[in-house]
Amino acid sequence: MKSEESETDKRQINPDFTNQIETNSVMEYVSSITDTHRSAGPVGYKADTYLSQYDPHLKTKYNQFKVFQIFAVMRLYQDWPNVVGPLLAKQTRLLAIQPPILKVAALNSPCLQQLQMMKRQLLQKINAYYGKTLMTDIELSMYKQSYIKEEGVLAYGATQATETYERPLLDFEAISLSEAELATIEQVVTHISEPSMRETFREAQIKQYKKTKYLKAHGYHPCAHCDSLVGPTDTVCMACTLKAKEQAEYEYRQRIEAIKTLLFEQPYLVYDDVCKLIIPCAMADYQLAHRECVYFFRNRVIREASDDNYDIYMLLMLITHKKAQQLDKGFVQNAIKKMRFQYEQKRTHYERH
Ligand SMILES: [Zn+2]
Structure with missing residues (x-):
């Protein structure tokens, strides 16, 4: 039990956030919620005992410690299902808490559209949870499944435009690039002076070109408004x-x-x-x-x-x-x-x- 709790602890105090929080405007936001006399959360909200043991610290002598302020903000990771409801929580992933922006991913496109429509309500719920207007916008995206299935074997996941979860394995060896394509890649990577970094970047570029080539050969084409590839039957990306x-x-x-x-x-x-x-x-x-x-x-x-x-x-x-x-x-x-x-x-x- 104890070890599980410290795992949670690590996740809450995410180092990326610690860096971001240095900016003054964010600190103001964060201080404003911890300066309130009631604990973070909606009125009548009961934090679980493990988390609530920090509440007295937030209010009194440890108030100056940023870590507790960050902790108060990061609690949303834990409370996400309570705040948005179990149904929505199952279909979404809270990607990042970066006041005043919240990054949320939807697991499918109907859910993404629903989130888009509910944005204002959702912001109200989240700010009610914090007890202050901490978030002003929610950045929504589709949850991207990892392209890499296992070491050395690559597959492409569902593109943003499709809901199909078919993931044919891509045989990169079988796809060849033209001299012109290889030259274009070479032209880009030549600007990287560090050899190992250049090699990594070249490999990634080649794979990207091959993936694009494969998709285009299978009827994928650029969206009518941007460069992202869309499925054969689509014209505009999600x-x-x-x-x-x-x-x-x-x-x-x-x-x-x-x-x-x-x-x-x-x-x-x-x-x-x-x-x-x-x-x-x-x-x-x-x-x-x-x-x-x-x-x-x-x-x-x-x-x-x-x-x-x-x-x-x-x-x-x-x-x-x-x-x-x-x-x-x-x-x-x-x-x-x-x-x-x-x-x-x-x-x-x-x-x-
Ligand atoms: Zn587009």
Whole structure:
């Protein structure tokens, strides 16, 4: 048991991290979490006894020791399944904790896409775990299986673009490189002065060329947007697909936000009016933006019972598409009264069932 624990210890205090932590900004982040008066972890979170024995040290006289601060940050390696849940933990690998960046790999591409969509939620959970905003981004990637199966025998693993896990063994001897290819390699390696390093690099280059040659002979070709090879039936690699998706999602939200900004200024506008001001504007985009605006003000007026004239008139202008001066005072009072009454009725109905 004892030896197992010290193994964990070594893994937590990873030397790579010790080097990185020297930079001031990172130290600020790290200090900020250890300066809090409660232990790292979400409210009500119980650290296991082995780890929690360090908590008093974190708070008192050993606070100045970086090792405990690093330890507090590195605890996420251990607690990863608790933080993200057992299901996601099984499909992911926490590659590196480098505040403010977390590097996470997905074992398959559906999982990678799911992670991409959950990024914000995930960051919230992780920061809740630390009790401070320690991480600002999660770098996602596909988990790369090692190319090397056994000494001397090389195989290529699933490329990022494919989910197939077939790994044909590559017979490097059987693949020959042309004079021109060998010359290109020679030209690159000649810049390395140290002989053994040059030899290692040359070997690696040759293998890389051969692997590329093999893949190309089997229908693999470069991605439409970058140099990475993709499978015969694919046109764009996984990384580029995700990047494009992220970009499209971002542009979509920008469009919605632009419509919302316009509706905040002129809440009475109908779809046709918005179309003249924002080009292009799809009906669905307008409907979403309008709905989000209505929800925003309905929440204020009905659920939070705001009697602020601004909130009330914004809500009614959005719903009726009439300007404030066109709204009769009696109508406004009645409409709000009615909406609050309906909300109250629904609420009691839900509470009873
Ligand atoms: Zn690509």
